[in-house]
Amino acid sequence: MDWIRYPKGADVNFVSKQKQLERSRRIAELPSEYHGSVASSDRLILDKSIEELVQDVHKEVVRPVDILRSYGKLAIRAHAKTNCLTEVMIDPGAEQSIENISLKGPLAGIPVSLKDTIVVGGFDTSVGYSRYSGKPYRRDGTMARILKDAGAVPYVKTNCPITLLSFESTNGVWGRTTNPHNTDYSAGGSTGGESALLAYGGGRIGVGSDVAGSVRVPAHFAGIYSLRCSTGRWPKMGAKTSMAGQEGIPSVFSPMTRTLPDLVYFTKSMVGMKPWEYDHTVHPIPWRAGTYNSTVEQKKLRIGVMETDGVVPPSPACARALSLVSTALSTSGHTITTIHPPSPTTGLKLASALLNSDGCSTFLAPFRTLEWNDPGAAQLSFYASLPSPIRYIHYLWTKYIKRDPLWADLLYGIRKYTTPEQWELVAKREAYKAEWHEWWQDGEGKGLDVILTVPNATPAVPHGAMRDAVASCGYTFLFNLLDYTAGVLPITHVDRKLDALPASFDASKMNGVARGAYQHYDADRMHGLPVGVQVVGQRLQEEKVLAVMERVVEVMEKEGNGYELLKIED
Helix, strand or coil: CCCCCCCCCCCHHHHHHHHHHHHHHHHHCCCHHHCCCCCHHHHHHHCCCHHHHHHHHHCCCCCHHHHHHHHHHHHHHHHHHHCCEEEECCCHHHHHHHHHCCCCCCCCCCEEEEECCECCCCCCCCCCCHHHCCCCCCCCCHHHHHHHHCCCEEEEEECCCHHHCCCCCEECCCEECCECCECCECCCCCCHHHHHHHHHCCCCEEEEEECCCCCHHHHHHHCCEEEECCCCCCCCCCECCCCCCCCCCCCEEEEEECCHHHHHHHHHHHHHCCHHHCCCCCCCCCCCHHHHHHHHHCCCCEEEECCCCCCCCCCHHHHHHHHHHHHHHHHCCCEEEECCCCCHHHHHHHHHHHHCCECCHHHHCCCCCCCCCCHHHHHHHHHHHCCHHHHHHHHHHHHHHCCCHHHHHHHHCCCECCHHHHHHHHHHHHHHHHHHHHHHHHCCCCCCCEEEECCCCCCCCECCCHHHHCCCCHHHHHHHHHCCCEEEEEEEECCCCCCCCCCCCCHHHCCHHHHHHHCCCCHHHHCCCEEEEEEECCCCCHHHHHHHHHHHHHHHHHCCCCCCCCCCCC
16 A cells, blocks of 8 residues: 555544545546537447457557547446446546557457456555545556556446445445436445446446355346356456455456446456466466357257245246246247255355354454444344354244244354354355255256356345345355356346236245345336346356356347347437
């Protein structure tokens, strides 16, 4: 880190005001090209894929500065609507310097947005904590260096929740990010700033991180595309986190994009940069074009549909999206099978214990007095801090009096573990992963290409809902535990009539996790929100998952049900 810009002992309110004033000033000081309406010259840029734009830059048909201005203009507009940006890294005094980037790189001239956690020289990496604000890093981190060497132009950083453990992106430093489809709802988390920006059209490609669904749930909530890479396939170094050293459920950095062709090209380009030469955590696995092409051309795919995780049944909107895709694939001749894999409920309990095995002490450590906390994360830390006798009494009451053994087990597992107990959790994790591996190799999953399921039980949640829905994350968290490659793509939108709950619906009969999730499901208020599906492969199957996502888009468009992105307004 470099210098500390704020007085020692500055309180949370002082830091928040200063950071937001800095952001406003940087936006206001941008040249007029960033503040006008969308011109026809902008449309020529905005309507092209990043692969086409790179080719134009290589041929010197388009200047990188013009691409930056077009997307910078929309990024500022996206921020005005959703509060999605943290650091604005466009320097009006050095705008022309981007002409000195790698103009022959695979991402030449392409603006790339970054989750606030990624280190860029000259800027803070606050992660939503006031304690980390006013402390800009002197040099670019590894992630930023790779992107710049590829020719990309990091232009903005985007908002995330304090603690990074929420499907809402709110903190006391930067405020709350909203969903561009409906500002009463969340754009997701913990990479919600990215999803809001990309869904609005303020960028085409960005980088987020995922420890329990943090690039996939935002894609589902906001209607964009994302890929959760397996550990070792995408660079990891050069970032800050709220839980440094937590390896029970490793966090992975992964791509997020506005369109599927951009997701494929971006992933291929980053792998093509040989990131293992920059980052010791990356496996030296080049882009496997043969796997991608053969899957795209495969006449008949075998797809297993996981209709429920056994914890929270999908809401009508999410179940409908899953059914639309399953039916379209079946109609096109692909083999669709309903599957019953090793218990996802066991996976949720194990993953929750592993992720919070320090008793939540690490993500709480940077908090200052009176610093705002995410209500869901606050609940986790509350349960973890309860004295053992009280925790046990609460467990017995929930299990036997309320007759909710699943909720009782889940809450009882959130505590501080001793070192031998942590090792035991890791051993259980590996045994569980082995059970899944056997299922793929010799069980019901033998011969399947991928799994198809929902990304979350409900569409986007209203602001503040994570207080109740904090544990409703099993459809994504499961695949972090297993370290599987998983992609999310938008399929449809909530329909107030088609997706309404039946009159006989009674949430009181559900377990605590499901009750919390369904407390905020309202198809009428959610009308128009995006709904996606999740494509899951085995570990390190990024090429296959991307190819199957392409096949899904193909069959949906063939059925006349192609997804419509949020339109970019003039």
